[in-house]
Amino acid sequence: EVQLVESGGxxxxxxxxxxxxxxxxGFTFSSYSMNxxxxxxxxxxEWVSSISSTSSYIYYAxxxxxxxxxxxxxxxxxxxxxxxxxxxxDTAVYYCARYNNAFDYWGQGTLVTVSS
Amino acid sequence: xxxxxxxxxTLSASVGDRVTITCRASQSISNWLAWYxxxxxxxxxxxxxxxxxxxxxVPSRFxxxxxxxxxxxxxxxxxxxxxxxxxxxxxxSYSTTFGQGTKLEIK
Numbered sequence: 001e002v003q004l005v006e007s008g009g010x011x012x013x014x015x016x017x018x019x020x021x022x023x024x025x026g027f028t029f030s031s032y033s034m035n036x037x038x039x040x041x042x043x044x045x046e047w048v049s050s051i052s053s054t055s056s057y058i059y060y061a062x063x064x065x066x067x068x069x070x071x072x073x074x075x076x077x078x079x080x081x082x083x084x085x086x087x088x089x090d091t092a093v094y095y096c097a098r099y100n101n102a103f104d105y106w107g108q109g110t111l112v113t114v115s116s
Numbered sequence: 117x118x119x120x121x122x123x124x125x126t127l128s129a130s131v132g133d134r135v136t137i138t139c140r141a142s143q144s145i146s147n148w149l150a151w152y153x154x155x156x157x158x159x160x161x162x163x164x165x166x167x168x169x170x171x172x173x174v175p176s177r178f179x180x181x182x183x184x185x186x187x188x189x190x191x192x193x194x195x196x197x198x199x200x201x202x203x204x205x206x207x208x209s210y211s212t213t214f215g216q217g218t219k220l221e222i223k
Binding site (some may be wrong): 046 | 150154159166171212217
């Protein structure tokens with residue numbers, strides 16, 4: 001069974017940082033591109049970042065470019081999102097999602113709250 | 117970036133109704149379009165990919181159509197479990213974008 005489990009969310013002050021993790025199981029993690037998608041409270045879905053299977057290709061939404069860094073460790077079946085210089089507008093549930101004919105599996109999400 | 121516009125934003129319908137949700141892209145995306153269902157407090161669930169391909173395990177009352185810039189999601193006969201929010205997504209470019217969502221409510 002495919003599982004994606006996010007962790008690392010929490011309350012952080014503006015200007016602070018957090019590192020999110022996504023633990024994958026039930027599939028060959030190293031064969032798939034992975035993504036982070038976020039959803040602000042009561043709002044729609046916003047793609048954040050993507051990384052190819054071998055980390056050769058990395059992309060970011062303009063809203064996070066220069067502040068967030070996506071990475072992966074295929075040996076540990078893990079995806080990461082380093083979030084620096086956090087702003088109030090980064091407050092959201094962050095989901096990791098596998099790309100395979102669109103985003104076919106999603107984690108349950110981890111809440112990031114940026115507030116003083 | 118490619119913009120995705122869904123209509124309507126809210127749809128009221130009854131069990132057994134046939135409903136259609138529309139998604140328009142700001143430029144051609146061929147058939148690189150997906151549809152998701154999301155229930156409160158849950159992650160989105162993939163329903164349709166490549167505009168018209170039904171994801172494994174998704175009931176056949178869901179169908180998708182379209183290409184280029186105009187797409188539709190149709191639910192042939194609404195069931196109580198179908199009341200949720202639906203999102204379209206284009207993945208024609210590396211910078212994927214979602215529609216703003218359509219909330220399907222019980223009439």
